[in-house]
Amino acid sequence: xxxxxxxxxxxxxxxxxxxxxxxxxxxxxxxxxxxxxxxxxxxxxxxxxxxxxxxxxxxxxxxxxxxxxxxxxxxxxxxxxxxxxxxxxxxxxxxxxxxxxxxxxxxxxxxxxxxxxxxxxxxxxxxxxxxxxxxxxxxxxxxxxxxxxxxxxxxxxxxxxxxxxxxxxxxxxxxxxxxxxxxxxxxxxxxxxxxxxxxxxxxxxxxxxxxxxxxxxxxxxxxxxxxxxxxxxxxxxxxxxxxxxxxxxxxxxxxxxxxxxxxxxxxxxxxxxxxxxxxxxxxxxxxxxxxxxxxxxxxxxxxxxxxxxxxxxxxxxxxxxxxxxxxxxxxxxxxxxxxxxxxxxxxxxxxxxxxxxxxxxxxxxxxxxxxxxxxxxxxxxxxxxxxxxxxxxxxxxxxxxxxxxxxxxxxxxxxxxxxxxxxxxxxxxxxxxxxxxxxxxxxxxxxxxxxxxxx
Numbered sequence: 001x002x003x004x005x006x007x008x009x010x011x012x013x014x015x016x017x018x019x020x021x022x023x024x025x026x027x028x029x030x031x032x033x034x035x036x037x038x039x040x041x042x043x044x045x046x047x048x049x050x051x052x053x054x055x056x057x058x059x060x061x062x063x064x065x066x067x068x069x070x071x072x073x074x075x076x077x078x079x080x081x082x083x084x085x086x087x088x089x090x091x092x093x094x095x096x097x098x099x100x101x102x103x104x105x106x107x108x109x110x111x112x113x114x115x116x117x118x119x120x121x122x123x124x125x126x127x128x129x130x131x132x133x134x135x136x137x138x139x140x141x142x143x144x145x146x147x148x149x150x151x152x153x154x155x156x157x158x159x160x161x162x163x164x165x166x167x168x169x170x171x172x173x174x175x176x177x178x179x180x181x182x183x184x185x186x187x188x189x190x191x192x193x194x195x196x197x198x199x200x201x202x203x204x205x206x207x208x209x210x211x212x213x214x215x216x217x218x219x220x221x222x223x224x225x226x227x228x229x230x231x232x233x234x235x236x237x238x239x240x241x242x243x244x245x246x247x248x249x250x251x252x253x254x255x256x257x258x259x260x261x262x263x264x265x266x267x268x269x270x271x272x273x274x275x276x277x278x279x280x281x282x283x284x285x286x287x288x289x290x291x292x293x294x295x296x297x298x299x300x301x302x303x304x305x306x307x308x309x310x311x312x313x314x315x316x317x318x319x320x321x322x323x324x325x326x327x328x329x330x331x332x333x334x335x336x337x338x339x340x341x342x343x344x345x346x347x348x349x350x351x352x353x354x355x356x357x358x359x360x361x362x363x364x365x366x367x368x369x370x371x372x373x374x375x376x377x378x379x380x381x382x383x384x385x386x387x388x389x390x391x392x393x394x395x396x397x398x399x400x401x402x403x404x405x406x407x408x409x410x411x412x413x414x415x416x417x418x419x420x421x422x423x424x425x426x427x428x429x430x431x432x433x434x435x436x437x438x439x440x441x442x443x444x445x446x447x448x449x450x451x452x453x454x455x
Contacts, residue, residue: 001099001120002043003129005177005194006035010294010323011059012184014194016131016177018118021097025049026072027116027131028179029062032247032322036066049094049101052076052085053133053179054113055237057146057230058186058298060328064240077105077112084240088114098122104166108159109134109142109186115162117170129175130198136163137178139191141207141215143224156219160212168208172199183295185225189380223379227396229298229327236328248325250317251334253308255346258282258336261308266333267301269293270310271320272340274422274438278353282343285310287353287426289419293323296423299396306333310340353425354437358445361412365389372409376424377416377443385453387414387446395420398427407433414439414446 002019008030016027017039024045026036040047047070050063054077063074064084074085075094090105104115116131134142141163144155167176175197182192202208207215253261262268268285270277277287288296290311301307307329309320317335324332336342344350356364364371365388375386376395386392393401395415405411411433413421418440425438439445447453 002039002045004039006030007181007194008059008294008326009291011326012181012190012295013059013326014177014179014181018096018099019043019045020099022046023048023096025051025096025101026066027051027177028053028056028133029066031060031062031065031241031244031326031328033062033066033069036062037069040070046070047072048096050074051101051114051116051131053115053131054110055080055082055234056179057233057237058184058227059326060233060236060241065243068243075103077114079105079107079112080110080238082238082240102127104130106132106135106162106166108144108155108162110146113162115167117174127170127174129177130167130170131177131179132167133179134186135159135178136167136176136201136205136207137180137187137190138176138182138193138196138201139205140187140189141205141219143186143222144219145222145224145226152220153216156216157212159219160215163208168198168202170198172197172202174198176201185227225378225394225396227298229301232303232328241328242330244325244330247318247321248330248332250309250321250332252314252337253334254337255342255348258308258343259348261306261333264306266306266308268308268310269297269301270340270426272311274418275355275440276312276340277422277426278355278438280340280344280350280352281426282310282340283349283351284430285426286430287422289422290316290320292419292423293320294326296396296420297324297329298327300399300423300427301329303329303331306331308333309335310343311335312339312341314339351429353422353429355418355440356412356437357440358442358449358451361387361414361439361446362449362451364412370409372406372411374405374411374413374424375415376413376420381416381443383455385443385455387443388452388454390414395424398424399431402428402431405433410435410437412437412439414442416442417444418442
């Protein structure tokens with residue numbers, strides 16, 4: 001048997017490649033599907049099935065793309081009217097060489113959610129592993145808030161039943177293969193752990209220590225964020241995204257071409273680190289550091305206006321491109337050749353963002369200077385401790401809540417380490433805020449310095 005987990009950074013997405021007896025199956029593929037083709041070729045396997053555990057909300061599924069190349073059959077749950085593929089039902093079975101795949105309908109996170117149990121009957125009657133999508137994760141259970149507040153208790157009840165009636169009875173020996181790892185917005189507090197089992201989760205997962213009533217109550221009170229790009233992903237993954245054929249070409253642009261695109265309303269994304277962005281950047285650009293694109297681009301970019309990238313390391317454009325096409329951004333236009341260097345050498349206008357240390361922030365507070373201190377961390381992190389006299393808006397919601405942020409005050413943003421605070425500061429600058437600062441090191445450095453926090 002060949003088994004590979006394929007991790008997609010940024011969105012913390014896990015897809016899986018399973019092969020045996022000359023055949024292979026891919027579970028929840030990402031949109032840049034070349035890695036599955038390479039795995040099949042390297043192991044002399046034919047991709048026979050593509051299984052979707054549910055209509056994913058946080059990335060564009062690669063099923064249609066992969067099926068176009070391989071001729072594989074796409075299978076997904078029957079409780080949604082997909083525009084492609086074939087519906088499957090509870091207890092359906094599929095053969096993969098000596099392996100047997102059993103479909104389990106596991107609603108709750110979504111109504112069409114399925115899990116896929118894997119058996120090797122030549123070895124044992126017991127299940128070996130199960131692909132659970134967003135039903136259960138390491139240390140967490142899936143979110144159930146997509147259907148509205150009034151439906152949350154019912155969906156939580158369904159999720160509890162799916163876990164206890166379908167997943168846990170498979171046995172403690174079964175390897176759990178969830179669709180996401182730590183950092184995903186598809187779970188409130190997923191543990192940073194790639195491999196887990198049913199038995200281990202029964203002992204360590206807080207959600208499995210609760211009664212059904214307690215489980216439902218926790219899910220009703222759960223505080224999770226829903227990025228605006230989820231709406232586009234839901235459309236893509238129900239109707240089927242456009243087939244790319246290959247990865248898009250990013251045109252290298254000179255400074256004049258970039259100026260022309262700016263006049264047309266292009267979205268300029270500077271993917272350098274906060275300190276580089278702070279030292280100088282193109283006016284109107286937003287800063288999302290390279291490794292954060294997968295997690296944060298969907299909060300701030302639209303699917304209509306062309307996207308142009310700024311980075312001093314052009315060798316990593318392929319990685320950046322993959323982050324964005326996984327989120328369905330087909331409006332990638334190009335990148336500034338030679339990065340920010342070409343811009344300032346061409347006498348382009350330069351804007352700066354002031355960076356301050358936690359010591360400077362403490363001095364500002366001690367001197368009672370007039371500032372608007374903005375905490376852009378997740379609400380759960382803020383509740384564990386925050387800097388006194390700070391105001392809270394999650395970074396992803398800053399563009400939606402500008403009316404809460406005064407234009408006539410000095411704005412200081414902080415987060416966990418200074419990366420998200422710089423995203424927020426760049427959004428404010430883009431929207432005309434004149435006096436904005438970002439705190440280097442943010443809460444991490446503040447705590448390291450021994451400065452006080454309140455709860």
